[in-house]
Amino acid sequence: MNRPLPRRAAAAAGLVAGAVAVGVGLAVAGAQETPSPIDAVGAVVIDHVPPWLKELAIRWFGTHDKLALRIGIYTVLAGVAVAIGLAARRHRALGVAGIGAFGVIGAAAAVSRPAATGGAAWPSLVGAIAGGGGLWWLTRPRPIEVPGPSQAPLGWDRRRFLASSAGLAAGAVAAGAAGISLERGRVARIRQSIPDSLPPVSPTPGTAPVTVPGSPAGSTPGTRPAPPSGPVTPDGAQLFDQTPFLTPNDRFYRIDTALSFPSVDPARWTLRIDGRVRRPLTITYDQLLARPMVERTVTLTCVSNEVGGPYISNAVWQGVLLRDLLAEAGVADGAEQVFSTSLDGWTCGFPVSVATDPQRDCLIAVGMNGKPLPLEHGFPARLVVPGLYGYVSATKWLSRIELNRWTDAEGYWVPRGWAREAPIKTQSRIDVPRDTESFPAGPVRIAGVAWAQHTGVAKVEVRIDGGEWMEARLATDVTDDAWRQWVVDWDATGKPPGRYVAEVRATDKAGSTQTEERAEPAPDGATGYHSRGITIR
Numbered sequence: 001m002n003r004p005l006p007r008r009a010a011a012a013a014g015l016v017a018g019a020v021a022v023g024v025g026l027a028v029a030g031a032q033e034t035p036s037p038i039d040a041v042g043a044v045v046i047d048h049v050p051p052w053l054k055e056l057a058i059r060w061f062g063t064h065d066k067l068a069l070r071i072g073i074y075t076v077l078a079g080v081a082v083a084i085g086l087a088a089r090r091h092r093a094l095g096v097a098g099i100g101a102f103g104v105i106g107a108a109a110a111v112s113r114p115a116a117t118g119g120a121a122w123p124s125l126v127g128a129i130a131g132g133g134g135l136w137w138l139t140r141p142r143p144i145e146v147p148g149p150s151q152a153p154l155g156w157d158r159r160r161f162l163a164s165s166a167g168l169a170a171g172a173v174a175a176g177a178a179g180i181s182l183e184r185g186r187v188a189r190i191r192q193s194i195p196d197s198l199p200p201v202s203p204t205p206g207t208a209p210v211t212v213p214g215s216p217a218g219s220t221p222g223t224r225p226a227p228p229s230g231p232v233t234p235d236g237a238q239l240f241d242q243t244p245f246l247t248p249n250d251r252f253y254r255i256d257t258a259l260s261f262p263s264v265d266p267a268r269w270t271l272r273i274d275g276r277v278r279r280p281l282t283i284t285y286d287q288l289l290a291r292p293m294v295e296r297t298v299t300l301t302c303v304s305n306e307v308g309g310p311y312i313s314n315a316v317w318q319g320v321l322l323r324d325l326l327a328e329a330g331v332a333d334g335a336e337q338v339f340s341t342s343l344d345g346w347t348c349g350f351p352v353s354v355a356t357d358p359q360r361d362c363l364i365a366v367g368m369n370g371k372p373l374p375l376e377h378g379f380p381a382r383l384v385v386p387g388l389y390g391y392v393s394a395t396k397w398l399s400r401i402e403l404n405r406w407t408d409a410e411g412y413w414v415p416r417g418w419a420r421e422a423p424i425k426t427q428s429r430i431d432v433p434r435d436t437e438s439f440p441a442g443p444v445r446i447a448g449v450a451w452a453q454h455t456g457v458a459k460v461e462v463r464i465d466g467g468e469w470m471e472a473r474l475a476t477d478v479t480d481d482a483w484r485q486w487v488v489d490w491d492a493t494g495k496p497p498g499r500y501v502a503e504v505r506a507t508d509k510a511g512s513t514q515t516e517e518r519a520e521p522a523p524d525g526a527t528g529y530h531s532r533g534i535t536i537r
């Protein structure tokens with residue numbers, strides 16, 4: 001009577017062995033401060049998603065796209081672990097080999113990362129050895145205790161199997177929890193290394209105030225009001241807090257490919273400026289903070305933002321003017337592209353002519369709304385370029401700026417189907433009223449934001465049900481590099497109850513009105529009018 005492992009037990013053994021592999025992998029990764037096998041594989045997946053899938057992921061999951069990816073990876077792994085368990089039921093060695101193969105895949109993924117360090121392969125390899133050993137042990141035939149003097153038969157013993165798999169599962173959970181808590185500790189230490197405050201902004205002679213060549217008469221260059229500390233409204237009052245002029249740091253949209261924050265120690269961090277420059281520079285964090293700094297209000301926008309979408313926010317950035325640093329390094333012949341790299345190996349590029357334009361204040365930013373950059377937004381330093389989408393310009397966790405030719409290197413998203421040059425398109429959005437509100441027939445206040453970074457918003461109009469365009473009142477013109485809030489008071493007196501559709505469009509200071517034509521975000525930004533239903537009751 002040689003009882004083989006039942007199918008359900010084999011599947012469970014596979015799952016437990018998989019959990020051991022992942023748990024041990026997380027623990028090793030946490031201990032040596034390298035990405036976990038899950039994140040290494042996730043990073044490779046992110047690297048290979050086609051634009052339509054990236055758009056779909058952002059549309060479905062928004063900024064929870066990384067959580068969705070992790071859940072997806074765990075789900076696939078669980079399925080594979082069950083299959084491996086079932087294979088081990090017939091051939092134990094085959095099951096163990098299956099886990100080994102996954103260890104090799106994880107290790108290869110980790111080693112292939114641009115920012116991979118020496119021990120990158122260990123979490124996957126050690127995890128696979130532990131998981132493979134666990135599977136071998138769980139599926140071994142062992143003596144079944146039978147009464148009597150006869151030789152105990154080999155086979156499956158339900159009670160013992162349950163005990164040993166429960167023990168292994170508990171070990172896997174403990175190892176995984178240890179790994180996660182080590183990773184939390186790493187991130188907490190980085191956050192603790194962020195200074196409480198930044199040196200004050202120095203008045204810097206020679207760094208011109210925001211002036212706009214060719215801007216319409218009436219907006220006198222150089223006499224713009226200072227960035228406001230609170231919401232700006234046409235009435236000078238707080239009209240809606242849904243979209244304050246300045247986005248608080250913890251409400252600022254976040255988009256990046258980083259599954260875990262890169263390790264950074266401000267005491268050891270340096271920024272390298274090299275390539276087609278005459279004098280390559282290496283600057284420490286303290287040296288950067290000691291340089292003359294400016295504050296500029298700039299609205300960042302993600303190219304993946306759909307019409308009416310949330311991936312746009314505005315902040316006062318404190319930092320060093322990029323053109324000052326480039327002048328010090330000396331732009332050499334043939335420099336076409338400002339090609340920057342992050343600590344985690346993400347890259348992007350934009351024209352050198354944008355960086356050296358005295359009218360456009362590109363920043364190496366160290367501060368955001370009066371605070372040092374939060375880790376989420378690129379501590380210790382990031383690029384902020386007025387008027388270009390983030391994916392070609394706004395490198396967070398900045399590590400290197402190389403001047404090169406367009407043919408030398410392509411930014412991360414360019415070979416993935418996104419445009420090489422990506423100026424932000426003039427757009428507008430209705431934020432008030434909310435979809436769920438309803439109003440008696442009477443005055444209804446409609447409000448929102450419009451943006452045409454580095455060109456400036458000249459006019460915003462709203463129409464109801466395709467009727468006449470009504471011109472909106474615009475908030476203070478703080479800078480052409482930021483969005484502008486707008487308000488329209490629609491008189492719905494006498495309107496029968498029902499649902500009305502409001503549409504908005506903006507015209508920039510160069511005179512172009514945003515197009516009504518609908519375009520998806522890929523390859524260079526969405527277009528079309530944003531609309532919202534308004535209910536009269």
Ligand SMILES: Nc1nc2c(c(=O)[nH]1)N[C@H]1C(S)=C(S)[C@@H](COP(=O)(O)O)O[C@H]1N2
Pocket residue numbers: 252253254255256257258300301302303342343344346376377378389390391393394395396397
């Ligand atoms: N290191 C790094 N920097 C990055 C990215 C990234 O994936 N990695 N994404 C870019 C994109 S696509 C955008 S839209 C902006 C978003 O900046 P935020 O997260 O601070 O809003 O960062 C840019 N900088």
Ligand SMILES: [Mo]
Pocket residue numbers: 255301302303304389390391
């Ligand atoms: Mo983006």
